[in-house]
Amino acid sequence: MKKLTIARALRVALLALAAAGTAGVARADIKDYEFKLVEPTVAVGKDKIVTVRLVNKTTGKPVPDAVIFATRLDMAPEGMAEMATKIVAEPGGEPGSYRFKAAFGMEGKWLLSLGAKVQGETGTVESKLVITAQK
Numbered sequence: 001m002k003k004l005t006i007a008r009a010l011r012v013a014l015l016a017l018a019a020a021g022t023a024g025v026a027r028a029d030i031k032d033y034e035f036k037l038v039e040p041t042v043a044v045g046k047d048k049i050v051t052v053r054l055v056n057k058t059t060g061k062p063v064p065d066a067v068i069f070a071t072r073l074d075m076a077p078e079g080m081a082e083m084a085t086k087i088v089a090e091p092g093g094e095p096g097s098y099r100f101k102a103a104f105g106m107e108g109k110w111l112l113s114l115g116a117k118v119q120g121e122t123g124t125v126e127s128k129l130v131i132t133a134q135k
């Protein structure tokens with residue numbers, strides 16, 4: 001009885017390993033994707049637009065239709081992680097580009113944290129980008 005369970009567990013593990021190997025060959029890894037800021041700076045004030053581009057690092061191509069499920073914008077780089085501002089997705093932009101609208105109430109470095117799902121890939125892309133707000 002116990003022997004049978006071990007044999008079964010081993011078979012499941014081997015199957016999982018084989019599947020992982022195949023997946024690695026057949027498709028890109030989620031780690032191959034990254035967000036990049038189109039502009040590293042933004043003006044201080046309300047309703048400022050931040051544009052990021054999602055690219056496949058191995059091909060250099062933009063990646064459209066990603067689902068952004070998490071965003072946060074705060075002043076962590078300035079030691080003010082608690083100073084967060086509202087950020088909302090903004091329609092428009094080229095395929096592979098993603099726009100957000102936010103209020104930058106203070107000069108300095110802001111940290112934009114993004115979580116996204118890419119079509120056809122398992123796992124999530126997580127990026128932290130530093131934007132400098134200036135007058």
Ligand SMILES: [Cu+2]
Pocket residue numbers: 075078080083106108
């Ligand atoms: Cu601040």
